[in-house]
Amino acid sequence: MREIRDSSSAAGRRPFTIGELQTLLVAADFEWQSMIKIGLYSGGRLGDVALLRWVNIDLVRGELRFETRKTGKRIFVPLVGALRSHIESLPSSDEPRAFLHPRAAASVERCGSSTGISQQFGELLELAGLRPLKEKPRQVATGSRRSFAPLCFHSLRHTAVSLLKDAGIPQATVEELVGHASAQMSALYTHVGREALERAAQALPAL
Secondary structure, eight states, X not given: OOOOOSHHHHTTOOOOOHHHHHHHHHHSOHHHHHHHXXXXXXXXXXXXXXXXXXXXXXXXXXXXXXXXXXTOOEEEEEOOHHHHHHHHHSOOOSOTTSXXXXXXXXXXXXXXXXXXXXXXXXXXXXXXXXXXXXXXXXXXXXXTEEEOOSSSTHHHHHHHHHHHHHTTOOHHHHHHHHTOSOHHHHGGGTTOOHHHHHHHHHTSOOO
């Protein structure tokens, strides 16, 4: 799998391999398994995945809809393939405002950020043998640049982009599916249709 050439990976982050993801899922509990899979299939950031509610899921229209906390961009992810199978496997709730991942959501709401669950994910990486023991996620200023742990939850986003590009999905469709951070760049992708997004979502492997 090739690495994503962007500013984040240049600073030290890299995608997961499929083998690493499988190892990580074995080490994870049910809630983390769900967050990892949704993070991969949607390209969602940690805080956004943690705060997903059942109201964000529309099984009739076949969509996962949410607004990113970082950029405010509205994301529409088709519920097809592995993502739909996973969502349908989750214990459902009669309360639309209930969280999909209650423990993670409580941590984010309590702390006002995803710092606590980011640390938990780092500990999970250690448990899975994917990060040296005692190495914590770091954002250490080095001049004008920051140094990042090679693998973190955001690496799932890089993994999704890498897998989609390797599957031959056009760049515009990839960026629309994972939610591009730049409004100017996002404006270039407004003609990406539902069918193209569904083909892209179907290209991601089931884990």
